[in-house]
Amino acid sequence: MEKAERIIEQSRSKLLGTKEKDSKSMQREERCLPVTSENEECPYGLCDGSGLIWVPEENGGYPCKCMELRNSEKRMSFACIPREFRNIKVNDFEVEAYREAESRQIAYTAKKVAIRYIEGFQELEAMGKGLYFYSKEKGSGKTMLMIAMGNALMRKHQKRVRFATLGDLLEEIRKTFDHSSVESYSDMLEEIKDVDVLLLDDIGAERATEWVNEVFYNILNRRMTAKKITFFTSNMKIEELPYHTRTIARIDKMAMPVKFPEESIRKKISQEENEEIMKFLMAEEE
């Protein structure tokens, strides 16, 4: 069975990295495990694990080489990127993975936008402009490309990035109404409102109650005023979103729409996996 698992893993990473349904509904604590623990041994063997090198004769110190690594790991852990997407890059988004010529054309444009966006990030950040990835079809690569961009902004621009599906995020906020919870309502909300780059997955999918509208508007309004960058993915166009007009107007102002192919590459990936497994099961003994 190990071999079959390896084949699945290989074909998965060869293509795009599928999104497991479970990881979406997992609790934050499970999804956002720290990459390394604090005070872990220095990987270069230079400091005592604190990230600082102490110079007694100067009664001071300087940051160790490992400090940068520690900071980038802290950013990674804060970002809550699903495990299967942690190392994904914009270049891993394969235009050729789509079957239809039209899909490939749309995917090509989306990828180009992503690359140019990262290159021109400073100007776009000053304008407070994010991106809105949409297509009716689920599994068309929206989440993957959005996270790849978040990874690039974390690594190349040292930005604080946070990923969440809107449904999970609202659920977390709702839970913190419970007084036994350590994280208070405001802490959670402050974190989401102030993070440099927020990656909001699958908006429009949850039931848009008064409460949802209120909280979501609150988050967006604050981010818009502070010119913070927000990325969105959705199965609907901005104007079709089930929120109040003022909320939709915020999204429209904060993000440029980018069309995605109406074709699922997730389906293609599982199909190829099945073919690989079939080959494995039918193989003659050596």
Ligand SMILES: [Zn+2]
């Ligand atoms: Zn060190």
